[in-house]
Amino acid sequence: MSEPKMKMVLVTPEIPYNTGAIGRTCVALDLELILIKPYGFSLDEKSVRRAGTDYWKHVNLSEYDSWAHFLEDRQPERGQLHFYEEDGAQTFYEPEYPRDAYLVFGCESAGLPPEVLEGMEDRVFNLPMLDKRVRSLNLANVAAAVVYQAMRPQLGG
Template sequence: MMNIVLLEPEMPANTGNIGRTCVATGTRLHLIEPLGFKVNDKTVKRAGLDYWDDLDVTIYDDFKDFLEKNPQCAGKLYMFTTKSRQCYCDVTYPKDAWLMFGKESAGIPEEILVDYEDYCVRIPMIGQIRSLNLSNSVAIALYEALRQNGFDQLNPKGDLHRLHWKSEN
C-alpha cells in the first residue's frame, strides 16, 4: 500500500482533495503537525466529499514522532522538493512507497532534506516557478508510483456504453 505524508499542511481544501485521492487509490494518509486547520474543518470535509470517513489517516505530533512510529518507511521515504536534482519519474518506487510533501508556503525544511538527499525528487516546471499546488503535486507523484507498480488493485479500465444516436441530415 502506498503512503502519502504531509508535513505541516496549511490549507484544508488541499488536504481534503488529497484525502479523496488517497481513498480512490487505497493509499494511507499521514499528517504531521502542526496543521494549519482542524481535521474536522468543514472545508476539509467538503473538498474530500463524502469520502473522508473512508480515509485511512494518522496524525503525528512532529516529524520525529512520525519516524518513530513508522520505522518501515526507512529507504522508501521519497521527499518531493523543488531543490532536488533528481526527477520524480527517474525513481523506481516500491509498492509500499512513502511520498512526502511539505507545507504549501515553504515545502520540506532543508534540515530534513539534507538527511534524505538521495531520496529527494522534483517535479519539473518551467523557469523559476516556485511550486505546483500541493494536491496536484501529490496526484502527479502518486499516480506515477502506482503506474510503475501496474496500478495494483485499481480498476485500470472503465466500461463505456456506446450511445446510439442518429445524425440529422
C-alpha cells in the same frame, strides 16, 4: 498478511482544501494518509470535508505530533522515503518506487523543513516545470501526479 501499500505523508499542511483533495486521492487508490502536526487548520473544518466531499469519512488517516514521532513509530527504511521539493536533484520519473513507499510532501508555503531533509538529499525529487516564471505547483496537484507515477506498475501503466 495484507499486501504492502504506499502511503502519502503531509508534513505540517497549511491549506485544508489541499489536504481534503489529497485525502480523496488516497481513498480512490486505497492508500493511507499520514499527517504530521502542526496543521494550519482543524481537521473539523468544512473546507477539508468539502474538498474530500463525502469521501473524507473513508480516509485511512494516521496523525503524528512530529516528524520524530513518525520516524520512531514507523521506522521506515531509507529506500522507502521519497521527498518532493521543487529543487530536488532528480525528477519524480527516475526512482523505482517500492510498493510500500512513503511519498512525503511539505507545507504549501515553505516545503519540507531542513531537519526532515537532512542527509536525504539523494531522496529528494521534483516535478519538472518548463517555464521558470512558475515558482511552485499546487500541493494537491503535485501529490496526485506523484502517486499516479509511483503506482504506475500497480495500476497497469
